[in-house]
Amino acid sequence: LLAGRSITIASADAAVKTPPSHYDLLVIGGGSGGLACAKRAAGYGATVGIIEAERYGGTCVNVGCVPKKVMYNASHVAETIHEAHNFGFKVGETTFDWAELKRYRDRYIERLNRIYETGLDKTNVHRIAGFGQITDSKTVRVGEQNYTANHIVIAVGGEPNKLGVPGEEHVIDSNKFFELPKQPKKVAIIGAGYIAVELAGVFNGLGTDTTLFVRKNMALREFDITLATYLDTSMKKSGIKVQNNSVVKEVVKEVDGTLTLHLQNGEIHRGYEVILAATGRHPKTSSLGLSNVGVQKTPEGYINVDEFQNTNVPGIYALGDVCGKVELTPMAIAAGRRLSDRLFGGVPNAKVDYTNVPTVV
Numbered sequence: 001l002l003a004g005r006s007i008t009i010a011s012a013d014a015a016v017k018t019p020p021s022h023y024d025l026l027v028i029g030g031g032s033g034g035l036a037c038a039k040r041a042a043g044y045g046a047t048v049g050i051i052e053a054e055r056y057g058g059t060c061v062n063v064g065c066v067p068k069k070v071m072y073n074a075s076h077v078a079e080t081i082h083e084a085h086n087f088g089f090k091v092g093e094t095t096f097d098w099a100e101l102k103r104y105r106d107r108y109i110e111r112l113n114r115i116y117e118t119g120l121d122k123t124n125v126h127r128i129a130g131f132g133q134i135t136d137s138k139t140v141r142v143g144e145q146n147y148t149a150n151h152i153v154i155a156v157g158g159e160p161n162k163l164g165v166p167g168e169e170h171v172i173d174s175n176k177f178f179e180l181p182k183q184p185k186k187v188a189i190i191g192a193g194y195i196a197v198e199l200a201g202v203f204n205g206l207g208t209d210t211t212l213f214v215r216k217n218m219a220l221r222e223f224d225i226t227l228a229t230y231l232d233t234s235m236k237k238s239g240i241k242v243q244n245n246s247v248v249k250e251v252v253k254e255v256d257g258t259l260t261l262h263l264q265n266g267e268i269h270r271g272y273e274v275i276l277a278a279t280g281r282h283p284k285t286s287s288l289g290l291s292n293v294g295v296q297k298t299p300e301g302y303i304n305v306d307e308f309q310n311t312n313v314p315g316i317y318a319l320g321d322v323c324g325k326v327e328l329t330p331m332a333i334a335a336g337r338r339l340s341d342r343l344f345g346g347v348p349n350a351k352v353d354y355t356n357v358p359t360v361v
Helices: 032-043 058-063 065-087 098-122 194-205 225-238 329-344
Strands: 022-028 048-052 125-129 132-136 139-142 145-154 158-160 186-190 209-213 241-243 248-253 259-263 268-272 274-277 281-283 316-318
Touching (some): 022 132, 032 125, 032 329, 048 145, 058 065, 145 329, 186 194, 186 259, 186 268, 194 225, 225 241
Parallel strands (some): 022 145, 048 125, 186 274
Antiparallel strands (some): 139 145, 259 268
């Protein structure tokens, strides 16, 4: 119960097959934050539509936390097998099949996608396929269809930055990591954040020759210095080659298909099957039509919101990675639920608390 009101779940049989054109709440983006907001609002009896052009679950489920943990667990298993003799186990020759792991992982993610879709149908949230563009403060256009709503929530998340150097077309990002059909023998990872560090650990643990190119003196430099220093030492000890103070100048694809990395300091590193850039992320706001209604953004492209997720335009809200506050799945979920509590649950001061949020690498 919230403020004396209960959340009710409608049956799947009651789901409307053809989406109406007007809603109490229209959510753009079917990631963690958007799903949480939509389902909580529907539980209060609001008519809700959610717009998504790709797979439900957003970054975390499809190209982030969830599949990454599958890969991390595989890497951990490989390390456990390697160390098993120290605990009295005699393990014979083993092999690892990257493609087989990918098949299992992809099937698991597809099952989660279906669970999200079923969950929306059961709570009577109408799924609208396509990309949403705001045309006025109450209208979102999807393809040739206009949908109106009393409240519009932007929860489209973010996407990886481009490397921004000649030859970047030969470089993959963290999204494309999950599309690799086979295990590369030698990789270079460019970046100093937790995505770069985690993927370097996965590759290395599974036996790939891995080099991490860090722009300044060490990775995770915005974390506590003791943790960053320990990580730097541990990565090198585990076999990851860490190239500090490395700024990329150019990527070249050689005639034999391998990739060569040229640094601004004149160093040249050759022979990579894959080069992966993990140099940050940016919000996916460019095609939303925000200028049509004057929604204010930061210089980095994030949507400006107050503590209640309000934008400067009445009736339009934003939450999750598109705001750039705390870009973590649990925070997007909490923000989405609190917003629906405030709009439809009779809790006028409901808001999420962004202070002292822990994170794990």
